[in-house]
Amino acid sequence: MNHDIVEEDLLRPTPVTRDAGRDLITTSPVAKPPAARRGARSVxxxxxxxxxxxxxxxxxxxxxxxxxxxxxxxxxxxxxxxxxxxxxxxxxxxxxxxxxxxxxxxxxxxxxxxxxxxxxxxxxxxxxxxxxxxxxxxxxxxxxxxxxxxxxxxxxxxxxxxxxxxxxxxxxxxxxxxxxxxxxxxxxxxxxxxxxxxxxxxxxxxxxxxxxxxxxxxxxxxxxxxxxxxVDVESFSLCEEKDDFYLTASRMVPYKKIDLIVEAFARMPERKLVVIGDGPDMQKVRAKATPNVQIMGYQPFNVLRDHMRRAKAFVFAAEEDFGISVVEAQACGTPVIAYGKGGALETVRDQYESHPTGIFFNEQTADSIIGAVEDFADDPARFRPADCRANAERFSVRHxxxxxxxxxxxxxxxxQGATLPVDEPPAKVGDQKPVSNALRVLAIDQSGVMGGAELSLLEVVKALRARVQVLLFDDGPFRMALHREGVAVDVLDPGATRDMRKQGGTPPIARAVKSVASLVRATVVRARQSDVIYANTQRAMVIGAIAGRFARRPVVWHLRDIVSPEHFGSRQLAIIKWCAKLGLAHVIANSAASARAFAELTNFGDRRIDVVFNGISAAPFSALRETPQSVLRARLKLPQDAFLVGSFSRLAQWKGQHVLLEAMVLNPQMHAVLVGAALFGEDAYEARLREFVAANGLDGRVHFLGFQDDVAACMCAVDVVAHTSITPEPFGRVIVEGMLARRPVVAARAGGVVEIIDDGVNGVMCSPGDAHALADTLAELRADRALRDRLVANGYQTAVRKFGTQAYVEGVERILANVASGG
The missing domain is CATH 3.40.50 (Rossmann fold)
Incomplete structure (x- = not known):
């Protein structure tokens, strides 16, 4: 029997709440047992x-x-x-x-x-x-x-x-x-x-x-x-200033009706909804989401609390016995739009009562939710944050x-006569690391180069440190970075697998099989000393999936690609499907776009896919706040007075650096700065870029900086960060880094990018491959300083709140621990 529905509300990572417009002390008569029958103890x-x-x-x-x-x-x-x-x-x-x-x-x-x-x-x-x-x-x-x-x-x-x-x-x-x-x-x-x-x-x-x-x-x-x-109302503080978004947070199970809330907001494109939580209905919810709906997945307590404080209103569509999150929202001074049945009737003061704290809707339908949201939006000032907070305090731990x-x-x-003990509360569970200290992780990566995947893995292993061993299939700067952090690293000879490519290029089959077998044997030995295998890249996933079967260890793949024909050859896609059936226990996707593509390719169950946005540290960018841009440009030998547009990624056809160069032809007042090298047999593409520069007289306005260790300094040296991928980007790390560098970002509208950028608010999006649209957008940014300043302010807030390293690391650790324990 499947008992997944059993008490889902009591087994969720994020609690829910409710509020009351009534006396909270109301009780029903209870028959008290006679003292004689109890055999009361005298001593x-x-x-x-x-x-x-x-x-x-x-x-x-x-x-x-x-x-x-x-x-x-x-x-x-x-x-x-x-x-x-x-x-x-x-x-x-x-x-x-x-x-x-x-x-x-x-x-x-x-x-x-x-x-x-x-x-x-x-x-x-x-x-x-x-x-x-x-x-x-x-x-x-x-x-x-x-x-x-x-x-x-x-x-x-x-x-x-x-x-x-x-x-x-x-x-x-x-x-x-x-x-x-x-x-x-x-x-x-x-x-x-x-x-x-x-x-x-x-x-x-x-x-x-x-x-x-x-x-x-x-x-x-x-x-x-x-x-x-x-309800731990003391962990939530009153916030009087609200941002322009609505929030819902819950475990995604059918009776919570999160899909109805998303459906309702999909029909209100002018209103933004943020959804926090995960669960079996995640894919169903994602399928109904539109650009105005942001699905964040599971988030740690501090992220949930921050969104509760800033939300315009908290939307709640379940018929709940009590509903802790409703009370928590009110503790933040946030009013509630709730289904008018169950516990919410006891915890939310309706708009028709004195000191109201929310609005009820009568049916669990999208139309009913829309009506309540519109009613709320007509006069949100009716609901005073102080009234919400006062109502929530009646549900306190002390009470x-x-x-x-x-x-x-x-x-x-x-x-009789006993007194309530004075309590010394223990540290809150929500403040603890979600992973047992006994957890042992074998992390594997195919590259020794410091790419985006490696930078993201570095944040995770820094947190695990003594409990993780890293296995690389190539040597390079990444190994040195891991050593500097005190992480145990082994490097294996990749043999013929070094020549494997996403688009289908493979070495002779005999050599490939021999190299794969060698890597699997070495990985199995190390995996037997670990609880879970954590594969960070596609080639590492293949080795890990096979090794996991032999070592009898679960394998988690951190998916950082959109597994589609645009990015992978047919043979590689077939191998991914085979590995999904063979030995993958769980997949962590770096965006909803990556998760959708993987689910469509493999029919992998929704419960075994989690979206965890990459976490990017703000520290390298904050360290440069007081460094004049002129100093950075001098260090990099860039012109002092030019309007510089930076591109930050390896030089590859699908990354679209040629689109930026075409835009430079249309904008003679600007310079392009290309940071990155041709890493994986893409030297021919770099040669074509240089030929284009020479043919179009761009020699003095295009600056090839090659691979750079200090990406933060390079970003802070330019005026605009441009993301120009011509096929959907799985995530778009460079976009978040640009936001942290406090630079306006222009990006191609596809893939994971749309989950980062709110067009015109924290960045600007253009059609992929459209050099004319990119040129026009860059010209507008150059001419409008106020627009640049607005995008920078909003972009920085987005990067810090949504893509911080703490939420990212805790999300990955939580999943690894759950998989390792058989969850």
């Missing part, structure tokens, strides 16, 4: 056990558990399974687990053991404790307790896939008919009967919202106290602890 400490369904991540339910542990720091913990890498939120406590912990593939397939979970939870022995607190969204409330024990259950939801979401679960699991469907229905029927029976052993229920309280009453016929989940501890104290006679 000795009260022994407390805390039960949680499963411990595999740090998400919504775990945030509640963290605060329950803070209320009862001496309690012992129990769970079906415990596969946490970072357990700081549990204060390092050990956890007693069930027999499921030791079953095959339990780390990644624990939800497949659903039929065994009732039995497993009943085998956890908590008979030695006076108070049992279960944190339950599945089976934790079914733990067995005796007549003299008090059992309090904090319910995130009754088992949703067994109750009101059964039919949706069966549909999405493709279990609507046939023998497997019949078996699944029987299991869910058994789960419902078990769920009702075990509810009778709970002395007091606590619901995380009025919405869940109604669910508890409907399913169990029991009343419950409502205590809203804790949760006081309410929950007070409820337990009132329910347990032996705790």
């Amino acid at each position: 000795g400490p009260v022994r407390v056990a805390i039960i949680h369904d499963w411990l595999v991540t740090y998400a919504g339910a775990e945030r509640v558990l963290e605060q329950i542990v803070a209320c009862f720091p001496d309690a012992d913990l129990f769970s079906l399974v415990d596969f946490l890498d970072d357990r700081t939120f549990l204060r390092g406590k050990s956890v007693t687990t069930s027999f499921i912990q030791k079953l095959p593939k339990a780390r990644t397939k624990y939800r497949s053991y659903l039929p065994l979970m009732p039995l497993a939870i009943e085998q956890l022995d908590v008979s030695a404790y006076d108070v049992v607190i279960s944190s339950s969204h599945a089976v934790a409330k079914g733990v067995l307790t005796g007549p003299d024990q008090v059992h309090i259950s904090y319910v995130h939801s009754p088992i949703r896939y067994a109750w009101d979401l059964q039919h949706q679960y069966l549909q999405q699991s493709k279990l609507t008919s046939g023998p497997k469907s019949a078996l699944a229905r029987m299991i869910l029927h058994y789960m419902r009967n078990w769920d009702i029976r075990t509810s009778n052993s709970v002395d007091a229920f606590v619901a995380n919202s009025e919405f869940i309280a109604r669910r508890i009453h409907k399913v169990y016929q029991r009343d419950s106290e409502v205590i809203f989940p804790p 949760f602890r006081e309410r929950f501890f007070g409820f337990v104290r009132e329910t347990v006679p032996a705790l």
Whole structure:
């Protein structure tokens, strides 16, 4: 059975929120157990056990558990399974687990053991404790307790896939008919009967919202106290100034309806939407995105928080039990546009209430979302950031602890007079490195030259350092750069594979096979000392995929190309398809364009492709802020008074340097600076460029600087950075570097470029290969200093916020750790 739908909202990397226009202290009457039946202890400490369904991540339910542990720091913990890498939120406590912990593939397939979970939870022995607190969204409330024990259950939801979401679960699991469907229905029927029976052993229920309280009453016929989940509002600061974009952030699973939000904004091209999150629906969401919709994928907490603070409004389309991200948005002073059902009704003050914090829409349709966004845009000043913040503060961690501890104290006679412990909070999980220190990585790259792929790999291995070994198939400056960073490096002789080319050029088959076999053997030896193989380039991926099979290690390919006939020959494309089936566990794409092309070529599952934008350090560019441009030009022997347009990439036909030279013919007032060399058998193209310069009298206005170590100095020496690729660029690193150098950027409108540049805002785009359009754009930039200044200011902000090294490195590390652990 496929149980991917099970409690997806509680297992996501990015939490969600909601807000209320009502009294947050509203409670339902709860029958309190008589003191006599409890066998209240007159002496000795009260022994407390805390039960949680499963411990595999740090998400919504775990945030509640963290605060329950803070209320009862001496309690012992129990769970079906415990596969946490970072357990700081549990204060390092050990956890007693069930027999499921030791079953095959339990780390990644624990939800497949659903039929065994009732039995497993009943085998956890908590008979030695006076108070049992279960944190339950599945089976934790079914733990067995005796007549003299008090059992309090904090319910995130009754088992949703067994109750009101059964039919949706069966549909999405493709279990609507046939023998497997019949078996699944029987299991869910058994789960419902078990769920009702075990509810009778709970002395007091606590619901995380009025919405869940109604669910508890409907399913169990029991009343419950409502205590809203804790939201760390202190980690979010009020921002009064908002940027011109809307935000949604969530795990991309069907019931979150992220695709509906994207569809709605696709029909509002004048309004910009930013989407943060990843998950099974990522490809579906990407397919509906238009140029005004920016899909960022998974982002670390600091990036999410920054966007929440600056967003004009937060859009939320799920019917959520509570919805932490809605509250977090309001903590930033950001109003909410939300679906008017579920927990959002309790956490968002509607526009018709005093001090409103958001707007509701009535249907989960694109039309309904569009209507709400238009309504919001008519008068956004109605929603004051200070009101949003004040409303969010009612869901604080402090408020949760006081309410929950007070409820337990009132329910347990032996705790009368007890006081809430003064808490010393541990470091937040979100602030920790997402990778276990035990992770060992073998990174492989085919080149010794410092290209864009190598610079990006360098940032990752600098972070891993002691836990990574790098294997190169050629020697060169890249090896020296790795040595300077203290990274272990081995260089292998590539043999005949050195002559392999993207467009299909290959050496004789016998020589090629012999060289590949030699590289595979050497890679297998090193891979056996690692947990995961991280291939940074296409040739390295081929070797890695084969070696991974022999070494029995998962392989992650960092895809930095658009795998299409424009970039690769038919033989190379066939090899990539073969490797995808043979041994690739996961692919990291440097842009949505790269991810789409790979998925179309290989039919690789969406869940095994993640988009992580390249991270580029601002430090080399910041170091030159105070250096006069005249000094840099003198160092590079460039003319002092000319308007210089720089091109920064290896000299190759598809990189389109000839388009820039053609534009120079049309713009006699400008000079072109070509930084880069012909690296991979492309000397003939460089010769043609030089011939064109001579034939058109451009000798004094075109400057060939060749390969340069200090790209930052070269960029800061020019007036404009031009990107002229004539076929779609997988990412466009030079564009971000130009932004960091505080230079206006002109780029070819194709591939990953459109995910970086907002045309006319942080850069300018032209049609690929159109020298006349490029010449006109460069002339406009030369004449309009205000335009250049505006593009520079916006471009720098884009580069720092969206393409910083921290988000990039954390994204790659997270994926490597997940793959290495079998996730």
